[in-house]
Amino acid sequence: MAQFLFLLFAIFTVLCAVGVVVNKNAVNASICLILCLVGVAGLFVQLDAYLLAFVLLLVYAGAVAALFLFIVMLLDVQGKETFGLRGFRTIAGFVAFALLLAGIGSVALKGQIVSSPPVSVAAGAQLKLYAYQLFTTYLLPVQIIGFLLLISMLGVIVLSKKHEIAEDAK
Amino acid sequence: MDISVLQTLASRNLWGAITPEILLGGLALVLLVIELLFPKEHGRIVPVATLVGLVTILGGVLFNAPSAYLNQETFNGLLLHTHGGQIMRIFFLLAAIMVCVIARVSLAKQSLPRVEFYHIVLVVTAAMMLLAQSNHLVLFFVALETVTIGLYILVSYYRTSLTLEAGLKYLVMGALSSSLMLFGIVLLYGVAGNPALPAHTAQSMHYGQLAAFLAANPHNFLASIGIVLVLAGVAFKIGAFPFQIWVPDVYQGAPTPVTAFLAVSSKAVGFTALLALAGTVFASYAWLVAPVLTFFAATTLLFGNFAALTQHNVKRLIGLSGVSHAGFLLLGVAAVSRAPMAVGAIYFYLFAYLLASFAVFGVMAHVAGANDADQELDHYAGLAKDRPFLALVLALGLGSLAGIPPLVGFMGKLFIFIAAFQAGLYGLLAIAVIGVVVSIYYYFGWIKAAFFETWGKSVDAPTHPERTPVDFVTGFALSALALAVVVLGFYQGPLGAWLSAR
Numbered sequence: 001m002a003q004f005l006f007l008l009f010a011i012f013t014v015l016c017a018v019g020v021v022v023n024k025n026a027v028n029a030s031i032c033l034i035l036c037l038v039g040v041a042g043l044f045v046q047l048d049a050y051l052l053a054f055v056l057l058l059v060y061a062g063a064v065a066a067l068f069l070f071i072v073m074l075l076d077v078q079g080k081e082t083f084g085l086r087g088f089r090t091i092a093g094f095v096a097f098a099l100l101l102a103g104i105g106s107v108a109l110k111g112q113i114v115s116s117p118p119v120s121v122a123a124g125a126q127l128k129l130y131a132y133q134l135f136t137t138y139l140l141p142v143q144i145i146g147f148l149l150l151i152s153m154l155g156v157i158v159l160s161k162k163h164e165i166a167e168d169a170k
Numbered sequence: 171m172d173i174s175v176l177q178t179l180a181s182r183n184l185w186g187a188i189t190p191e192i193l194l195g196g197l198a199l200v201l202l203v204i205e206l207l208f209p210k211e212h213g214r215i216v217p218v219a220t221l222v223g224l225v226t227i228l229g230g231v232l233f234n235a236p237s238a239y240l241n242q243e244t245f246n247g248l249l250l251h252t253h254g255g256q257i258m259r260i261f262f263l264l265a266a267i268m269v270c271v272i273a274r275v276s277l278a279k280q281s282l283p284r285v286e287f288y289h290i291v292l293v294v295t296a297a298m299m300l301l302a303q304s305n306h307l308v309l310f311f312v313a314l315e316t317v318t319i320g321l322y323i324l325v326s327y328y329r330t331s332l333t334l335e336a337g338l339k340y341l342v343m344g345a346l347s348s349s350l351m352l353f354g355i356v357l358l359y360g361v362a363g364n365p366a367l368p369a370h371t372a373q374s375m376h377y378g379q380l381a382a383f384l385a386a387n388p389h390n391f392l393a394s395i396g397i398v399l400v401l402a403g404v405a406f407k408i409g410a411f412p413f414q415i416w417v418p419d420v421y422q423g424a425p426t427p428v429t430a431f432l433a434v435s436s437k438a439v440g441f442t443a444l445l446a447l448a449g450t451v452f453a454s455y456a457w458l459v460a461p462v463l464t465f466f467a468a469t470t471l472l473f474g475n476f477a478a479l480t481q482h483n484v485k486r487l488i489g490l491s492g493v494s495h496a497g498f499l500l501l502g503v504a505a506v507s508r509a510p511m512a513v514g515a516i517y518f519y520l521f522a523y524l525l526a527s528f529a530v531f532g533v534m535a536h537v538a539g540a541n542d543a544d545q546e547l548d549h550y551a552g553l554a555k556d557r558p559f560l561a562l563v564l565a566l567g568l569g570s571l572a573g574i575p576p577l578v579g580f581m582g583k584l585f586i587f588i589a590a591f592q593a594g595l596y597g598l599l600a601i602a603v604i605g606v607v608v609s610i611y612y613y614f615g616w617i618k619a620a621f622f623e624t625w626g627k628s629v630d631a632p633t634h635p636e637r638t639p640v641d642f643v644t645g646f647a648l649s650a651l652a653l654a655v656v657v658l659g660f661y662q663g664p665l666g667a668w669l670s671a672r
Contacts, residue, residue, distance in 0.1 A: 132176060135180075136176050136179035136180045136183075136246075137179055137245075137246045137248075138248075138308060139180070139183055139245075140183065140188075140245045140248055140249070140300075140309060141248070141308055141309050141312040144297060144300065144309075144312050144313060144316055145312060145316075147195055147198075147293050147296070147297075147316065148297075148312070148315065148316040148319060150293070151289070151290050151293050151294075151316070151319065151320050151323065152319055152323075154286045154289060154290065154323070155286075155290070155319075155320075155322070155323030157286070158283060158286045158323065158327065159323065159326060159327075159329065159337075
């Protein structure tokens with residue numbers, strides 16, 4: 001059963017990844033990217049990394065890729081530029097492909113990682129453990145991120161709103 | 171997980187240890203409240219409140235020095251309160267005070283909201299102070315991102331086309347450097363957590379644990395890639411040679427107080443990080459770190475000085491001269507492993523650079539017109555006749571940056587050179603001396619423009635923008651800087667002893 005599920009999600013992920021590259025339409029490519037991330041999240045679930053799967057769905061599939069989709073739709077770039085395999089791009093493509101082959105080959109030839117000693121559950125694996133760590137050990141960074149979000153919000157307001165108030169104070 | 175374990179973990183969060191940073195954050199929030207409560211007068215109240223708050227916090231830090239938490243780890247090892255961290259706390263507070271003083275002059279020429287500017291300066295300063303004491307890569311990265319994102323906003327604050335261009339360039343370059351650094355951190359985390367290697371650790375983001383792991387595996391390939399990537403990320407922040415391309419454009423486009431903030435505080439952040447990482451954590455990889463630092467130092471020194479020669483825009487000039495100062499500091503960092511006095515020399519150089527730079531930037535803010543990016547050398551014509559006080563401060567600041575004895579900049583360079591000599595870096599030392607000679611040319615071109623240009627030219631039609639009169643606070647701050655530049659050149663006394671103490 002586990003083998004079957006792994007194959008299912010793996011093939012689904014690879015097909016979607018191919019879809020991102022092959023699709024000429026930018027909207028379709030973005031949707032393929034989201035589906036690809038869903039497939040990866042499925043693989044994470046099989047590895048018992050529920051939190052990672054959840055974060056991947058929430059942050060990447062939910063927010064980042066959906067944002068891509070919105071931008072693509074807003075800019076309406078579909079089909080205006082066609083990316084052909086010409087000149088430098090061809091070489092870059094072949095180099096990337098060769099690197100990929102080398103990577104797969106080295107894993108296949110050098111074999112699997114031999115029985116590494118059992119690892120204690122990492123903090124990122126379980127939601128409860130993660131939350132405990134976040135609010136005890138890493139409380140200070142969480143607080144700093146709070147301020148970071150505050151200044152980002154202020155920055156967006158300052159940089160984007162119109163200033164008609166010509167400083168009454170002067 | 172057991173509740174008592176959690177309680178122990180939580181009890182190690184000693185908030186008292188970071189009182190100055192908490193107060194800065196609180197002050198930043200108070201500014202927003204002031205804007206709400208006094209919609210009419212906040213333009214006047216906010217800068218004063220910021221300055222009073224900053225001076226009070228600085229006084230508190232000085233009064234409580236040395237901190238009760240010295241050489242102690244707090245927040246479960248996220249922070250380590252070292253002597254160097256205390257020094258840099260005071261450094262960043264001083265820099266924030268001067269940025270706010272300059273911002274008062276500069277922002278008066280624009281009709282823009284004030285509160286957000288001071289708010290972001292305060293939050294960024296607090297993050298810098300935490301970064302100087304960080305002992306863990308997670309906290310390091312979070313604090314660094316807070317600094318960088320705050321600076322993205324500040325760089326494009328004036329929203330003219332040049333400013334926005336600078337902001338965008340800084341954003342793209344900053345994001346690139348952050349991702350390089352993050353990639354390096356992740357590699358180090360992964361390698362150090364690999365159970366197949368000796369001395370592996372679950373806490374591989376902690377500086378001490380990471381250093382122990384690296385010492386046990388002195389030639390790990392993945393770890394060395396991680397180290398190079400982290401160093402490259404830091405080199406972006408300090409504007410070292412192969413990663414300096416953003417410097418001139420961003421320095422020119424950014425508002426003058428922000429240029430000063432970038433030049434002094436942001437560079438100092440990079441060097442505190444470099445001292446902590448290259449000096450201690452990566453110490454067992456000296457075979458790799460030393461050549462990389464030597465390369466950075468040599469190319470940065472040469473590039474910064476020769477590129478600054480041809481500049482006519484003073485902000486670009488000071489930006490590129492800032493690159494060369496990064497080169498001198500890198501020379502110090504390269505010497506740290508073999509000459510321990512280099513650490514004190516770097517701190518002294520940073521303070522000398524702070525005093526002289528803010529003197530120069532203070533004058534620049536007065537000479538600049540409403541178009542902040544357009545500050546040419548020609549605008550300084552007749553400054554000595556027109557505003558003798560500003561011209562004097564400018565001459566002292568520039569002289570100190572150039573390293574003319576008896577000013578403080580000379581002593582800073584001298585200490586760095588002595589450290590480099592002790593470490594046996596003779597080649598780098600020769601390059602640095604060439605750099606000093608070249609730098610005198612362009613610094614004195616600026617002084618010449620301010621002092622001698624009026625004679626021989628008709629001054630009927632002044633081509634420079636109107637110069638702002640100096641008010642009491644700015645005058646006081648600039649006089650204090652100029653005085654410190656002169657006095658510290660003659661007598662370093664307790665300050666020098668404190669900076670070089672271990």
